[in-house]
Amino acid sequence: MSKSTAVSPQAVHVAARNLFASQGYRGTSMKDIAQVLAVSAPSLYNHVPSKQDLLHSIMNVAMDRALGALSAALEGVTDVADQLRRATEVTVLDFLENPAEVTVCNTEIRSLEDPFRQAIIDKRDAYGRRILDIVERGCAAGTFDVAEPRVASFAILEMGNNAKAWFDPRGQYTAGEVAALYGSFALRIVGHREGVSP
Amino acid sequence: MSKSTAVSPQAVHVAARNLFASQGYRGTSMKDIAQVLAVSAPSLYNHVPSKQDLLHSIMNVAMDRALGALSAALEGVTDVADQLRRATEVTVLDFLENPAEVTVCNTEIRSLEDPFRQAIIDKRDAYGRRILDIVERGCAAGTFDVAEPRVASFAILEMGNNAKAWFDPRGQYTAGEVAALYGSFALRIVGHREGVSP
DNA sequence: CCTACCGATCGGTAGG
DNA sequence: CCTACCGATCGGTAGG
Numbered sequence: 162m163s164k165s166t167a168v169s170p171q172a173v174h175v176a177a178r179n180l181f182a183s184q185g186y187r188g189t190s191m192k193d194i195a196q197v198l199a200v201s202a203p204s205l206y207n208h209v210p211s212k213q214d215l216l217h218s219i220m221n222v223a224m225d226r227a228l229g230a231l232s233a234a235l236e237g238v239t240d241v242a243d244q245l246r247r248a249t250e251v252t253v254l255d256f257l258e259n260p261a262e263v264t265v266c267n268t269e270i271r272s273l274e275d276p277f278r279q280a281i282i283d284k285r286d287a288y289g290r291r292i293l294d295i296v297e298r299g300c301a302a303g304t305f306d307v308a309e310p311r312v313a314s315f316a317i318l319e320m321g322n323n324a325k326a327w328f329d330p331r332g333q334y335t336a337g338e339v340a341a342l343y344g345s346f347a348l349r350i351v352g353h354r355e356g357v358s359p
Numbered sequence: 360m361s362k363s364t365a366v367s368p369q370a371v372h373v374a375a376r377n378l379f380a381s382q383g384y385r386g387t388s389m390k391d392i393a394q395v396l397a398v399s400a401p402s403l404y405n406h407v408p409s410k411q412d413l414l415h416s417i418m419n420v421a422m423d424r425a426l427g428a429l430s431a432a433l434e435g436v437t438d439v440a441d442q443l444r445r446a447t448e449v450t451v452l453d454f455l456e457n458p459a460e461v462t463v464c465n466t467e468i469r470s471l472e473d474p475f476r477q478a479i480i481d482k483r484d485a486y487g488r489r490i491l492d493i494v495e496r497g498c499a500a501g502t503f504d505v506a507e508p509r510v511a512s513f514a515i516l517e518m519g520n521n522a523k524a525w526f527d528p529r530g531q532y533t534a535g536e537v538a539a540l541y542g543s544f545a546l547r548i549v550g551h552r553e554g555v556s557p
Numbered sequence: 558c559c560t561a562c563c564g565a566t567c568g569g570t571a572g573g
Numbered sequence: 574c575c576t577a578c579c580g581a582t583c584g585g586t587a588g589g
Contacts (some may be wrong), residue, residue: 169574186467187385191568204574208572212568268466271383303474312540315525320518342510349547366558389584401585402558410584 168198170208174222177215182261186216186272216269217265218276223262224284227255231291241299245317248287248292249315250340251349253321260325267322292318306352317347366396368406372420375413375519380459384414414467415475421460422482425453439497441549446490448538451519455534458523465520468519481508490516494549506549516544526547 175199178205180189191212192202233252238244257265266285273281293314299305307313321343328339374395378387389410390400398455407413432449436442456462471479491512497503505511519541526537 183431184468185383187383188470190566192566201575203571203576205575206569217453253423260536271381272386308543309540312522313538313544315522316518316541319521320514322520323517324510324513339510343509346508346514346548348542349550352547388582390582399558399559401587404585405558 168200168204168208173205173208174215174218177212178219178261178265179270181216181219182264186212186265186269193341203275207289213277216273217281219262220266220269220273220281220283221277223259223266224281224288226259226262227252228284228288230255231288241295241302241304242348244295245292245299245305245347245351245353249293249317249321250337250344252292252318253324253340253343254336256321256325257328257330257339263322263325288307289314289318299351299353304353307350308350313350315349320346366398366402366406370396371403371406372413372416376417376459376463379414379417379467380462384410384463384467411472411475414463414471414535415479417460418464418467418471418479419482421457421464421476422479422486424457424460425450426482429486430451439493439500439547443490443497443503443545443549443551444542446493447457447515448535448542450490451522451538451541452515452534454519455526455537456522461520461523474483487512487516494548497549497551502551505548508549511548514548518544 173194174193177189180193180197184193190202191205194215195202198205209218230251234247238247266281270278270281289320290302293311293322296305296307296310296314296317300307300310321340324339324343328336334350371392374392375387376393378395382391387402389403392413393400393403396403407416422445428449429446432445433442464479468476468479491509494503494505494508494515498505498508502508519538522537522541526534528534
């Protein structure tokens with residue numbers, strides 16, 4: 162379990178992320194993190210200012226990565242159905258490829274104190290807003306047909322959230338194939354003609 | 360915030376459920392629970408055996424309620440599309456009407472110790488299995504058209520999970536109307552002809 | 558239902 | 574990077 166050699170802010174970040182995901186923020190002590198890195202707990206404070214800062218850093222890196230991946234996936238894509246498919250795929254891919262960060266973001270917002278807390282909520286809301294924008298534009302263009310774009314966008318964003326819990330990277334499907342399935346579900350939810358997967 | 364008079368196992372259960380949902384199991388002390396009930400922390404042990412037992416009780420009650428509601432909703436319903444719509448509606452209704460229990464079930468399985476833990480996981484899996492059964496029967500009957508029934512059933516089960524976070528009981532829609540929207544999404548995901556809501 | 562109290566553990570600091 | 578240590582808090586018990 163331990164992976165000594167070369168303690169760094171990065172290494173502390175990774176150890177904390179994994180422990181926070183499996184045991185929770187309050188269920189993880191600085192000593193637990195230190196043990197993974199084979200050092201004493203006080204030594205961690207040479208690399209990170211506090212446990213709370215560590216939590217914020219983990220969530221902030223995760224949100225920036227997700228927002229960046231969403232932007233990259235939509236670059237140059239003009240068809241609104243393609244946009245929704247790609248946005249859904251990149252969202253699910255992020256869930257599958259970064260299960261620990263996503264778990265921390267999902268379960269530990271309440272453990273974040275308030276200078277940090279609102280900043281993370283704002284980024285999460287910005288992500289949701291971008292999905293909603295796509296759904297609304299598709300409805301306005303007559304490409305989508307769904308009674309409540311806002312509810313539909315929440316459903317799309319949420320439906321893949323727990324895929325990391327059952328997904329097996331060495332199983333029947335690749336992460337990309339699972340993401341493609343969810344992309345087709347998204348198009349079906351918004352009532353786009355032809356939501357069947359490749 | 361406090362609600363004194365008549366401390367009972369029930370009252371402790373309710374106070375603990377609300378605090379576990381908002382602050383987490385490890386972030387809630389027995390003293391916190393006692394304060395809501397306006398008694399001292401040791402007094403709680405006259406009503407409940409331990410904090411861990413309290414957590415298990417909250418999750419077990421929630422799972423039994425959800426499983427019972429699912430059975431009741433499906434009673435006498437023979438059409439497989441109606442079954443999926445009703446199962447999805449009752450699932451989302453449960454999420455909206457019991458937000459605190461659902462939050463605890465979603466975030467605190469890791470805080471449950473192992474005699475209790477597996478029993479809760481088994482009940483959760485049984486719930487998911489019943490949704491999957493409906494999707495598989497619909498596919499076998501040719502009523503549904505979806506490439507991966509298993510993935511579809513996970514998506515259906517998950518898509519309403521966070522609805523409690525944005526749903527406002529005094530807002531534009533009733534819980535029943537929101538549930539109906541998700542019911543139509545479920546039918547669309549499985550490729551049933553006509554998934555548009557009433 | 559209370560006060561008094563137990564051993565254990567926590568995040569973080571001092572000082573080197 | 575370490576040991577030694579701080580004040581605070583934890584779940585739970587004793588005893589009434």
